[in-house]
Amino acid sequence: MGYEFSAADVAFLTSAAGREALAVAAGFELSPASRLADVAAARKLVPEHASAVLETAVLRRKSLAKLSTADDWLFTDAALQQATPTPVALHRAERLRDRDVHDVTCSIGADLTVLGRVARRCIGSDLDPIRLAMARHNCARAGVDPLLVRADALRPVSTAGVVVADPARRDASGRRKWRAADLVPSLDELVAAHRGRELAVKCAPGLDFEAVDWAREIELVSLDGQVREACLWTGSLATARRRATVLRTGSPQWTITEEEPDDCPVRTVGEWVVDPDGAVVRAGLVRHYAARHGLGQLDPHIAYLTGDRPPPGIRAFRVVEHGHYTEKALRAVLRRHEVGRLEILVRGLDVDPNTLRPRLKLSGPTEATVVLTRIGRTPTAILCHATRTGVERPENGYS
Missing domain, CATH: 3.40.50.150 (Vaccinia Virus protein VP39)
Structure with missing residues (x-):
């Protein structure tokens, strides 16, 4: 769980000498390959607090992906x-x-x-x-x-x-x-x-x-x-009893609650397949999301949605063809479309994408996505091309 800081470590790190040491350590490579060299350099720089300085430098670098203004903060690994x-x-x-x-x-x-x-x-x-x-x-x-x-x-x-x-x-x-x-x-x-x-x-x-x-x-x-x-x-x-909030860098945030209508049909595969954001799925608001955007469910018990127009600002999947799923049938479809790179999405079937992919013997210049799911009792494969849809101004529950 990382280095255990002491009160003396924190006092040093917040001192002028500690800040100077951290500024030097920020220039270390701080990679697994440089670990021994970094430790030796830190011990030479500040023998008594080398571990605290090195751990803080590593954690500050990690923090940049999560915390926007934390480049001069103090952390523990667990925190x-x-x-x-x-x-x-x-x-x-x-x-x-x-x-x-x-x-x-x-x-x-x-x-x-x-x-x-x-x-x-x-x-x-x-x-x-x-x-x-x-x-x-x-x-x-x-x-x-x-x-x-x-x-x-x-x-x-x-x-x-x-x-x-x-x-x-x-x-x-x-x-x-x-x-x-x-x-x-x-x-x-x-x-x-x-x-x-x-x-x-x-x-x-x-x-x-x-x-x-x-x-x-x-x-x-x-x-x-x-x-x-x-x-x-x-x-x-x-x-609201249940709410899903979706935040995306560079896009308006939006939210949906269970107070919205949830009337949506179960329908056959349309022009697009939509995989709702995980927050919507985990909040149990798939039907509400479908009703908001005029989509239908492929199966009443599975979260994949379909329709002729995808919602704005999402990664949606334009359908190329679909049919009964078996490995043999899917391999033939992929060969016909010259698919060499394949994203495999699975819901409702006991299929491991990492195990399946090498057995498909992919070859060709085309990149595609296959959605493997169950419609009723029928295992189904839907070959698609992934597309990022345009962003619209917030409306109808967006904020």
């Missing part, structure tokens, strides 16, 4: 893994604008640096003194000044405002936890400790939502096609 990507944190913070907010699991302050800009008043607390010291540094670098206190998330030290929490989702070995009772703190304990307060609790998208019946809204959020988190909202913060 960086759990930190919310900046666009997702910004989206969640907007729902808390002008409120009093207490982040009871503030860790290294990734959410606090965003909340501190929009909340009326902001408090951060954590039981780990090392992460709290890092949060103090990171907030200062981000230009925000929340009140920071050392406290257990299950022992309230504030009485007003919204409680924000992000329970730990990995065990000591780094393996993910999926059950609400296994999180630290557990969700039931968290709710009981802050009874009567409004909550915004960040969780893994794979959580069993049947175990959180206290949540008035479950929001699934994706970023650039990857489902990043579920957020559980209570009290007046909740506006």
Whole structure:
């Protein structure tokens, strides 16, 4: 789980000498191949804090893909893994604008640096003194000044405002936890400790939502096609039982809730196949999404949709041909279309793309996508070409 920082490490890293050492280490290669050379250089540079400097340099470089303004922050490996990507944190913070907010699991302050800009008043607390010291540094670098206190998330030290929490989702070995009772703190304990307060609790998208019946809204959020988190909202913060929010770099964000119509037909394969964003699928809003865009389901139990016009701003699949799926039949279709590069999408069939691909003996200049699915009881293969559709102005539920 990475290097364990000490209070002395944090004090050094935030000193003038530490900042100078980190500036030098930022120029190291920091790759697996350069590991021995980097360690030797760090030990020569700062013998007593070489590991802390090297780990911080590595984590800062990793953070650039997730946190937009963290190039001079302090991290632990586990805290960086759990930190919310900046666009997702910004989206969640907007729902808390002008409120009093207490982040009871503030860790290294990734959410606090965003909340501190929009909340009326902001408090951060954590039981780990090392992460709290890092949060103090990171907030200062981000230009925000929340009140920071050392406290257990299950022992309230504030009485007003919204409680924000992000329970730990990995065990000591780094393996993910999926059950609400296994999180630290557990969700039931968290709710009981802050009874009567409004909550915004960040969780893994794979959580069993049947175990959180206290949540008035479950929001699934994706970023650039990857489902990043579920957020559980209570009290007046909740506006719909289920919500999917889709964030894409360079495109307007949009959201859909279960309050929208869900009337959509089951229909035969049309001109296009659409694979809804994972947030829509995980939130159970596939039919609502289909109804919004005039699409139908290929099968009432499978999330693939079809229609003659795809929604704007998505990666959709224009159908070339389709038919009953067997490996032999698919191999013949791919040979006829001279497909040499193939993306394999599977839903509803027990097919492993990585095992199937070499058996197809692909050859030719054409790139294609095949959708393998079940329509009723019939295994079906749909050969397509993937296309990025144009972006329209937000409307009809987009925001």
